[in-house]
Amino acid sequence: MDELKKLWNNAKQSAPASAITAPLILQAAAKRKSSVYFQYSNIFILAVVALVLWLFFYRLYPLASLLSSIGSGLMVGGLVLRICIEILSIIRSGKIHFTDSALHNTSTAVSYYRFRKTIHGPVTILIVAAYSIGYYLLMPEWSRYFPVSIMLLLCCSYPVGAIIIIKLIRKGIRKEMDDLQELVKLQNDIKEEAD
Amino acid sequence: MSDAQQRQLFTSLYDTYQAMVVQLCTGFMNGDKNLANDLRQEIFINTWKALPGYRGEAAYKTWIYRIAVNTCLQYLRKEKGKKKVTSEALENYQADDTTASANENYTTLYRAIGALNSVDRLVIMMVLDELEYEDISKVIGISEVNLRVKIHRIKQRLKKIMAHEQ
Secondary structure, eight states: OHHHHHHHHHHHHTSOOOOOOHHHHHHHHHHHHHHHHHHHHHHHHHHHHHHHHHIIIIIISOOOSHHHHHHHHHHHHHHHHHHHHHHHHHHHHTTOOTTSOHHHHHHHHHHHHHHHHHIIIIIHHHHHHHHHHHHHHTHHHHHHHSOHHHHHHHHHHHHHHHHHHHHHHHHHHHHHHHHHHHHHHHHHHHHTTTO | OOHHHHHHHHHHHHHHHHHHHHHHHHHHTTTOHHHHHHHHHHHHHHHHHHGGGOOSSSOHHHHHHHHHHHHHHHHHHHHTTTSOOOHHHHHHHHHHOSOHHHHHHHHHHHHHHHTSOHHHHHHHHHHHTTOOHHHHHHHHTSOHHHHHHHHHHHHHHHHHHHHHHO
C-alpha cells in the first residue's frame, strides 16, 4: 500500500498545471443558463398549448354542447396537471446537491427518479387518456361545422400524432428508468458494508 | 460574498486543489487524460456553482472531494453510451508521455484501480491521497466503522488484481 501511495503521489506531481479559471467561470454561467432553459422550456411549451386551447375553446369559439365542454376540460385539465407535475419535478430535482455526501446525493436522486417513475406510469397514462378522450368528445359538435373530409382527417391524424408523442415519451422514460437502475446499484455499492 | 470575492476564492481553490482533482479524475477514468480533463472541468464548474452555498461546515478539501465524487458518479451515468472508457485509454496514456518506465507504473496503477467498481475506485483514491478516514466517511456518507471494513475489502481486491497483473 505504501508503494502505491508513493506511486500515486508521483503521478499527482506529474499532472499538468493550469491556472486559467476565467473560461471555467464562463462555462459555469452558460451551463446554469442552459439548464434553466431546458427545465423551463418544457413547462413553457405546455403552458402555451394549454393557453391556446383555453382561448380557442372558451374565448374565440365557445363550445355549445356539454359533451364538448367536458372534452375541452379534459384536454386543458390534462395539460395543467402535466405542468404542475413538471414544476414539482423541478423542485424535487433542486434537492439534489453536489455538496452532499455520495450516499445522500445518490439517495436523493433515487427518490427523485422513483417519483418520476410514478409519474411515468399511471399519471402519464391518465393524462394521455384524458387528452385523447377529450379530443374525441369534441368530434360530435365539430361534425356540425366541418365537412366529412375534414372530420376524417381530424379523427385519423390524431392517432398518428399520439403515437409519435408516445414514442418520444417512452424513449425519455426508458432513459430515466436506466438511470434509476444505475442509481439503485450505486446506492447498494455505497452501502455494501453497511448492511 | 461579492462576485470579485467569489472569483478570488475560486481561483485560489483551483490553484490549490486542481492537481488533486486531476489525479482523481485520471484514476477514475482509467488513465484517459481527455476524459479526465472533461471531468476536471465539470468538477470545477460544479464547484463554482456551489461556492455561494459554502458554509464552512467542512474543510475546503473535503468539500471539493464531495463535489468531485458526486460529479464522477454522475458523469459516468451521463456519459454511458456516449464515450466508453476502454483499455485503449491506458494505451493512449502510455503513448502520450515520454517517460516510459514511469508511465508503465502509472498504467499498472490505473489498470488496477480501474478494475474496481466506481465507488471502491473513489474510496481507494482518497486513501491513496491520504485523506483522513473521518473525512472519507463524510464524503461517502457511511460510518467510519463501515468505511474501515470497506477499505479493508478494497485493499484485498486490489492486492488480488495487482498479483494477477504481475
